[in-house]
Amino acid sequence: MAERILELTHITKTFPGVRALDDVHFDLIPGEIHALIGENGAGKSTLIKVITGVYQPDAGEITIDGRAVQIHGPSDSQRLGIAAIYQHVTCYPDLSVTENIFIGHEKIHSLTRKIDWRDLHERAGELLGQLDADFDPRATMGSLSVAQQQIVEIAKALSANARIIIMDEPTAPLTARESEDLYRITEGLRDKGVSIIFISHRMEDMYRLASRVTVFRDSRYVGTWRLDEITREQVITHMVGREITQFFPKRKVTIGEEIFRVEGLSRTGYFKDVSFSVRRGEILAMTGLIGAGRTEVCEAIYGVTRADSGRVFLEGEELHIGSPAQAIQKGIGYLPEDRLRQGLVLDWDLAKNVTLPTLETFATMGWLHPVRERAVTKELAEKLQVRAGSVFDLASTLSGGNQQKIIVAKLLAGKMKVIILDEPTKGVDVGAKTAIFSIMNDLAEAGYGIIMISSEMPEVLGMSDRIVVMRDGRVAATMDTAGSSQEKILRAAMPEGVTA
């Protein structure tokens, strides 16, 4: 048995009314990458918070290097060499990279009490260099991409001499290529002896990086396995506690006539000459690297922004959409990527959320009919199998996957013809993903034209009928999903001269 740098045994943590962790175990070997997976709500986040000292466990023991420790707060965990990199980067966007790295432990000149900026910038540059990052430590954090901000967070962990780094869904906001960079950096850290706990919903991450995996389900510890002795299907089975037979349950749908067409859509600085079409019952995937302009194109179609030129047709009729209200009225629905910020009013109940875009149809002369609102919401929630107590539940109390379903319900409450889904499965667990795919199938069967923006290759290949690949604001390729492959898509998506 190898030595353990970190070991948690019999950890239990309860909150009023719920048991968040129930007698769980976890151990970490020096210099390993250990994947921690489980559905949303399985207890991963709580475990992380126990390790970083945000929560104190009710029972159980934590040992570091074999010695029992008490972690009373984040400063304790920092002292013990533990650092966490959260899913949503917690940075100061207006401060420089250097300030973000060294905040809290700046080097101060002993005599003048001045912060020694030149030295700090230099050290920040060195840290970034170790991580193969080439941006200027003097740049403001807010001007960096999400991937670059993550690298800064890692540099920050290194600057604090962290020996245990916890990464909470770091690849969720990243493109395939950025993820690849992150994998390399993570492996580099491992080779230097840092132990890493890697939390992710993406199977690819786990198989690419980790040597062992621990599975949590319903606040309990399911088990730990070496990844060379467990298959992907077995991992999924352990996570959900039931067999998921078809991960991508794409149903064959008779595809009808063209319902929606975009011709030569351009917006200076964002995208140029974008053309594609969608037919009834068809799922069109838009993929490409982040920053390729996919979301921007869809925002222009939906009226959030305006295109400079180009034409948009719905059922043969040319549309001039200047605002989301007009898009909704014409029958174009948009499911935003950032559902917490753009999708839901979290402190509202489900019914009020669902009817928000289509209030017009729930009112006569401006007077609302709450009973009808609730009835429609209830019907849609049942159809989409939302797990909630009632339509009076607040949106904030739902899990990520169920929140996503409520946003879909918002679209279905209106008479939509074309639905744009921007990264519909981002940050939702396996079970909810399957549910969302099945909803997409239903929508396709019902004759909607569906545009799905996605960076997940398996999802693109598994769910779509046709694929539009964007690169640098242009359509790089349009292909039928049958006969395409991950390599083909990546080749089209990558900038010239770079091979996947």
Next chain:
Amino acid sequence: MKRTATASESFRELGLLVFIVIICVAVQLRNPAFLTLSNIGDLLTNTAILSILSVGMMMVILTRGIDLSVGATIALAGMVSALTVNSFRAISPLVSVLEGMAVGTVAGVLIGILIARFNVLPIIATLGFMNVLRGLTYVVSKGAWVSAYQMSDGFKGIATGGVAGISTPIIIAVVINLAFFYFINHMKTGRQIYAVGSNPEAADISGIPRRRIILLVYTIQGALAGLGGVIWVAKFASAQSDTAMGFELSVIAATVLGGVSIAGGSGKVSGLILGTILFGILNNALPLINVSPFWQQAIQGVVILAAVLVNVMVKRNSQRFALRRRAI
């Protein structure tokens, strides 16, 4: 979950009500003149203008805005209507009211355009307009007062008249609060006002005309301030250039006291009404029990801070509960 959230919210209103009762009992014990019909009538009449304006302020604050210009709008609208009455004594009181509201509406529209169309921060736009409108009041009055003898009896009757012993300002305030209650709770636009304040981005994506909503709330606030201005001038039978100086802060305080969150998106009409009444009671009762005028303002401030503190704690509790249900 719904039950918990509502429970903690109505707990808050219950708290206000209990607080009001305690104060009333305490004051009554010290001065039996407090809970007499005539004093209650005075108290409510004096609170009516505050109540009318707090309705508009609640709408503005719901959209994450603030309106610092209402005191100045009151002064300008009151001054313009008083000057008109001074020149044309035969004018009907109703015309005076409409005139004042028209002045307020124009001010509100301009402020709304500045905020909704040109993205000027509400605090800046209304601070600017506070000065502009106050300045205009000095200009149109040339610094002079319009006094009681210059006003027609009909005009003064706007504030002094009444039906069945209930004064006109109270009736107006009640009607406005009732209309507002239905508007904000049962109408599409009311729902949209909450949405804009609760999550502006989600409102945009959901196709809500956010800018039009913002323009609307400042316009309504302007109209209400104009109405308040006419009542104010008629009530004191005097229009001065420094009328209602600093009144905007009382309106904001009463609104916040009523549980309307400055962060936008949350607040209830029942709370608002209790908040304004509590504010009115503090104004009326403290002099009655011989609290030194020096202390009155400080006491008001402490009460407001205490109410806001309770609000924050109630909110934090319900949020923690919601988060817990998700985190696990």
